Amino acid sequence: MSALKSCFARGFSHIYVEEGVEENPLAQEILSKFPKAFKVRIKHYKDVFCRPRQNFLVQESSRKLIIAAKRGELLYPGPDVCQDFGNENFYYTSPALNCIYSCEYCYLKGMHPSANLVIFVNLEDFFKKVEDLIKQKPVYLSISYETDLLALENIAPLSAAWIEFARGKENLKMEIRTKSANYPAIRHLKPADNVILAWTLSPAEVIKKYEKNAPPLELRLRQIKKALGDGWKVRLCFDPVLYFEGWEKAYEDLIGRIFSEIPACGINDASVGAFRIPREYLKRMRKNFPPSEIIHYPYAERGGVYTYDEKLKGELLGKVRSLLKEHLPEEKIFLT
Amino acid sequence: MFYIVTAYHAEARPVIEYFNLKKVVKNSRFQIFAGSDVVLIESGPGIVASACAASFLLSEFKAEDKDAILNIGIAGAKNADLKIGDAVLCHKIIYHDTGRAFYPDILVKHAMKEGVLETFDFPVAKEDLPENSIEGDMVDMEGAGFFEAASFFMPPHKIHCIKVVSDYLEKVPVEPAFVSRLIGDNLSLIRDFMLSLESVDSFFPRGLSREDREVIEKLAENLKLSFTMAHQLKNLALFYLSSHERLPEELFDFLNVRVNSKREGKNCFERVKKLLC
Ligand code: SF4
Numbered sequence: 001m002s003a004l005k006s007c008f009a010r011g012f013s014h015i016y017v018e019e020g021v022e023e024n025p026l027a028q029e030i031l032s033k034f035p036k037a038f039k040v041r042i043k044h045y046k047d048v049f050c051r052p053r054q055n056f057l058v059q060e061s062s063r064k065l066i067i068a069a070k071r072g073e074l075l076y077p078g079p080d081v082c083q084d085f086g087n088e089n090f091y092y093t094s095p096a097l098n099c100i101y102s103c104e105y106c107y108l109k110g111m112h113p114s115a116n117l118v119i120f121v122n123l124e125d126f127f128k129k130v131e132d133l134i135k136q137k138p139v140y141l142s143i144s145y146e147t148d149l150l151a152l153e154n155i156a157p158l159s160a161a162w163i164e165f166a167r168g169k170e171n172l173k174m175e176i177r178t179k180s181a182n183y184p185a186i187r188h189l190k191p192a193d194n195v196i197l198a199w200t201l202s203p204a205e206v207i208k209k210y211e212k213n214a215p216p217l218e219l220r221l222r223q224i225k226k227a228l229g230d231g232w233k234v235r236l237c238f239d240p241v242l243y244f245e246g247w248e249k250a251y252e253d254l255i256g257r258i259f260s261e262i263p264a265c266g267i268n269d270a271s272v273g274a275f276r277i278p279r280e281y282l283k284r285m286r287k288n289f290p291p292s293e294i295i296h297y298p299y300a301e302r303g304g305v306y307t308y309d310e311k312l313k314g315e316l317l318g319k320v321r322s323l324l325k326e327h328l329p330e331e332k333i334f335l336t
Numbered sequence: 337m338f339y340i341v342t343a344y345h346a347e348a349r350p351v352i353e354y355f356n357l358k359k360v361v362k363n364s365r366f367q368i369f370a371g372s373d374v375v376l377i378e379s380g381p382g383i384v385a386s387a388c389a390a391s392f393l394l395s396e397f398k399a400e401d402k403d404a405i406l407n408i409g410i411a412g413a414k415n416a417d418l419k420i421g422d423a424v425l426c427h428k429i430i431y432h433d434t435g436r437a438f439y440p441d442i443l444v445k446h447a448m449k450e451g452v453l454e455t456f457d458f459p460v461a462k463e464d465l466p467e468n469s470i471e472g473d474m475v476d477m478e479g480a481g482f483f484e485a486a487s488f489f490m491p492p493h494k495i496h497c498i499k500v501v502s503d504y505l506e507k508v509p510v511e512p513a514f515v516s517r518l519i520g521d522n523l524s525l526i527r528d529f530m531l532s533l534e535s536v537d538s539f540f541p542r543g544l545s546r547e548d549r550e551v552i553e554k555l556a557e558n559l560k561l562s563f564t565m566a567h568q569l570k571n572l573a574l575f576y577l578s579s580h581e582r583l584p585e586e587l588f589d590f591l592n593v594r595v596n597s598k599r600e601g602k603n604c605f606e607r608v609k610k611l612l613c
Pocket of ligand 1: 098099146
């Protein structure tokens with residue numbers, strides 16, 4: 001296996017740079033980190049990202065990087081399948097597309113035609129859009145939506161830039177969701193009141209089996225502890241909760257372990273959501289990926305979304321909620 | 337299977353010898369040579385000829401995603417960064433006429449150089465063109481047509497242009513024997529690249545085998561399953577195969593079952609579902 005693996009070119013062996021962003025300071029910073037990469041000029045990021053017949057699965061073994069500027073819409077209303085934590089005006093934005101991890105259940109595999117990573121470097125345009133919006137109303141903004149932004153911090157310090165942008169803006173509340181152990185990359189920043197660092201946590205066996213390349217539970221917990229100690233607002237996300245043989249015991253162990261290591265009183269809130277995915281994405285994943293207990297599980301479909309049948313979903317959410325209730329007040333637990 | 341498109345016989349000859357290909361008679365004006373896992377077509381010069389030859393080859397031989405297609409030939413280099421005889425794997429191919437660019441996915445390691453190829457509709461002599469009018473590192477007359485046509489059939493990591501530098505775009509004719517030698521000298525590098533391309537597929541688990549697919553189609557027919565149910569059956573088979581080596585033996589018993597009504601079929605389908613869940 002490893003012999004075969006060695007036939008792949010290293011990740012980011014090629015960096016595609018959109019015309020017009022070469023001089024952008026963030027683009028230059030990113031490029032300086034990959035001096036050996038071939039730099040290929042492109043007109044538009046979609047010329048590479050949206051080529052027909054790309055093989056996502058194979059590309060994951062040798063991901064390329066695309067540096068571009070995002071035009072047109074930069075903020076989107078949060079979709080119904082996502083938790084808004086009781087906030088009005090839920091929006092998300094995508095400063096990057098795709099992820100350096102490869103979770104088997106990740107909907108990005110069905111959403112994007114390519115596994116390549118796109119980083120949008122026109123941060124000021126994004127900031128301007130948010131500034132305009134928060135002049136009209138309070139906004140709850142998820143910025144790590146089609147990626148794991150903190151995982152990319154050593155490539156492009158986007159989380160830090162967004163945190164500094166958000167700091168002190170009363171009408172803005174921001175969530176950065178991650179599975180990374182990359183908190184040290186932003187640890188030099190003072191905690192911002194209106195920024196929530198949200199860690200997705202899964203049972204150790206799920207991480208090992210389905211969250212390829214993502215850090216193990218122990219490292220995520222260590223960083224959560226540090227972030228809490230430094231005074232950050234921390235959210236715990238149990239999303240997706242997956243069904244598998246022995247799931248009850250696995251989630252008991254997970255939640256037991258979390259609160260044996262982390263003080264529950266410091267946790268801002270927690271979200272719990274059963275695996276769910278838009279029909280079109282799952283269809284594409286089923287077509288393009290090899291047999292998988294997650295992708296090919298016989299889900300029930302409701303309103304264009306695939307998820308577990310009502311009974312099983314109820315059991316999964318009920319169990320995790322009751323486990324959490326032993327440590328957190330009910331009003332801090334949000335179910336999707 | 338590897339498909340190779342060359343423009344001229346002088347480019348094809350060393351490939352034919354190296355892979356021990358034999359001439360195949362097909363009803364077309366192209367010359368085709370085939371071996372056990374390589375088929376070569378001589379397109380003749382030009383973007384349209386190369387596109388036609390690539391399309392003909394891939395449809396005539398019913399190419400699949402696991403196959404790959406290469407355009408192998410000579411090209412003129414814009415400057416001396418590239419040496420005569422260098423084999424260059426192209427990471428960008430520009431069609432000069434329209435400015436449209438194509439990007440092969442270079443996912444495997446290789447020992448060639450890399451560069452940008454620019455395809456012109458006419459033979460290029462540097463002195464005839466205004467300065468800075470060539471964007472590519474190399475110039476040819478086929479690459480963009482080949483790539484665009486092949487993209488209709490194959491994924492971008494299985495379409496590649498490999499160009500061997502033959503000149504510096506001066507008005508000096510390149511002798512056929514020299515062309516053959518340039519290509520021949522690089523064939524072991526090219527073969528290594530082909531082996532890497534091939535191994536990419538064996539690295540990933542496959543979905544349903546042809547036998548599995550046949551069983552599922554037969555079951556769907558025998559049990560008079562609707563389109564949706566047949567689809568569900570296929571998905572359940574994949575779900576089962578995610579944790580088992582092969583489909584369960586009991587499933588094959590259903591191959592002998594014939595149902596007389598949709599309702600009977602539905603009942604059988606419920607039993608099949610239980611086997612696979
Ligand atoms: S960490 Fe999130 S974005 Fe990244 S692969 Fe996993 S699910 Fe997808």
